[in-house]
Amino acid sequence: MFESLSDRLGGVFDRLRGRGALTEADVRTAMREVRIALLEADVALPVAREFVDRITEQAVGAQVLRSITPGQQVVKIVHDGLVEMLGSDTSELDIDVTPPAVVMLVGLQGSGKTTTTAKLAKLLAGKQRKKVLMASLDVNRPAAQEQLAVLGTQIDVATLPIVQGQQPVDIARRALQSAKLQGYDVVMLDTAGRLHVDQALMDEMKAVADIATPNEILLVVDSLTGQDAVIVARNFTDQVPLTGVILTRMDGDARGGAALSMRAVTGKPIKFAGMGEKLDALEPFHPKRVAGRILGMGDVVSLVERAAESIQVEDAEKMASRLAKGQFDMNDLRQQLAQMSKMGGLGALAGMMPGMKKAQAAMAQSGVDDRILIRMDAIIGSMTLKERLKPELLNAKRKIRVAKGSGVTVQDVNKLLKMHQEMQSAMKKLKKMGGLKGMMAMLGKGGAGGGMGGVGNALGGPAMGDFMNQAGGGLPGLGGGKGLPPGFENLVKKK
Numbered sequence: 001m002f003e004s005l006s007d008r009l010g011g012v013f014d015r016l017r018g019r020g021a022l023t024e025a026d027v028r029t030a031m032r033e034v035r036i037a038l039l040e041a042d043v044a045l046p047v048a049r050e051f052v053d054r055i056t057e058q059a060v061g062a063q064v065l066r067s068i069t070p071g072q073q074v075v076k077i078v079h080d081g082l083v084e085m086l087g088s089d090t091s092e093l094d095i096d097v098t099p100p101a102v103v104m105l106v107g108l109q110g111s112g113k114t115t116t117t118a119k120l121a122k123l124l125a126g127k128q129r130k131k132v133l134m135a136s137l138d139v140n141r142p143a144a145q146e147q148l149a150v151l152g153t154q155i156d157v158a159t160l161p162i163v164q165g166q167q168p169v170d171i172a173r174r175a176l177q178s179a180k181l182q183g184y185d186v187v188m189l190d191t192a193g194r195l196h197v198d199q200a201l202m203d204e205m206k207a208v209a210d211i212a213t214p215n216e217i218l219l220v221v222d223s224l225t226g227q228d229a230v231i232v233a234r235n236f237t238d239q240v241p242l243t244g245v246i247l248t249r250m251d252g253d254a255r256g257g258a259a260l261s262m263r264a265v266t267g268k269p270i271k272f273a274g275m276g277e278k279l280d281a282l283e284p285f286h287p288k289r290v291a292g293r294i295l296g297m298g299d300v301v302s303l304v305e306r307a308a309e310s311i312q313v314e315d316a317e318k319m320a321s322r323l324a325k326g327q328f329d330m331n332d333l334r335q336q337l338a339q340m341s342k343m344g345g346l347g348a349l350a351g352m353m354p355g356m357k358k359a360q361a362a363m364a365q366s367g368v369d370d371r372i373l374i375r376m377d378a379i380i381g382s383m384t385l386k387e388r389l390k391p392e393l394l395n396a397k398r399k400i401r402v403a404k405g406s407g408v409t410v411q412d413v414n415k416l417l418k419m420h421q422e423m424q425s426a427m428k429k430l431k432k433m434g435g436l437k438g439m440m441a442m443l444g445k446g447g448a449g450g451g452m453g454g455v456g457n458a459l460g461g462p463a464m465g466d467f468m469n470q471a472g473g474g475l476p477g478l479g480g481g482k483g484l485p486p487g488f489e490n491l492v493k494k495k
Helices: 003-017 024-040 045-059 070-086 113-126 144-155 168-182 199-212 227-239 257-266 287-294 300-310 313-324 330-342 345-351 357-366 371-381 385-389 396-406 410-433 436-440 448-460 462-473 488-493
Strands: 101-106 132-136 186-190 216-222 244-248 270-274 282-284
Touching: 003 024, 003 070, 003 287, 024 045, 024 070, 045 070, 045 257, 070 257, 070 287, 101 113, 101 199, 113 132, 113 144, 113 186, 113 244, 113 270, 113 282, 132 144, 132 168, 168 186, 168 199, 186 199, 199 227, 216 227, 227 257, 244 257, 257 270, 330 371, 330 385, 330 410, 371 396, 371 410, 396 410
Parallel strands: 101 186, 101 216, 132 186, 216 244, 244 270
Antiparallel strands: 270 282
């Protein structure tokens, strides 16, 4: 998300940072480019104008222009301005009340309300250990109630039984009664939508709200609709007492205008962002982290959280024990590659790391993407159990068999084996360096490549660290590191 805006702002600030001293004219020229970048990202004109005027006033101050690093100071001012525009702090759901708390989702038809209801229910039931009941109040769209019931089965969350012919207000009343009688913590009401904002839609929502007295009324809007999403949000704000916004399809929104405009236009916080079609692809919206990613500062906190969610403690302990002994076979490498896939793949990891924006772009340009992880896994999967434990058993005849089994060439197999040998050597050095604690000290050392490797060490152990260090170090515009493992790109470009 925000790729186009991030790239445009990155170019502006690279030019600022490249100068030793800045004049007021330099800053004002840069701020005009920032304004153009915001408008191209589909940010509402009044929001872009107010934002640029405010940060320009701060950036042309004597304290900035006389600073030792004026370019960095300007970037910080823009960062703080973006955070303020997006809502400063993460806004939590107000559901710590006498049960049952009522969460009502509203929005236009096609915005993703039903799927978002299920995603939010899964999040509350899983991470917050809440007992959740979902109820569909949509009696207009064919099979809408059945759709929510199917999603409820998939995520193991209860849905209110369907009673044919019952109207939305009566369904809401029945949902509240069932929740009270059966001890549910949260009731989620998925309301009906329309193709456009009309009075009948508003009257129905107001009637449901009067009966349910919801603790949260969340507007679900499609971020890909850009300014249309902002207009819809403004119309709903005028009619219904919204408490927050959920933006869907944020993963496909390269511009980000809806997200940047929403808080300023509606006065309501963005509480969650839909980041994909899967039912676990809903994330709390963190303004500071989003601002950091827009400006290429990375989002290490989210990276660590994602690692904590995906890493199995038992597996990590076993891996740590093996690495401490300097042991690292093909099964270990496969586990590290699988870990990277679970955390979002190469592109997602690079996008969350400070200073890795150029690496992410270079990877995309050179064709290095997550297919390389799949290809490496296929090569290892074509080996026998003995070969994975002892890769040195792979003679010419065995390599041909492995290559045919995984759909690659013998050269590709050799490249993976060489990469494994380099990692194995790193594991032996690890033992001499004092184990994992010694390697953890790598975090933040060196250029972008070293930092990338350090983050990898902290998250997934030295193997991931060495792998990521190589993946980040040799890309254009980045210093340090050994460069990509031999033939790394070739593994990807094979079809």
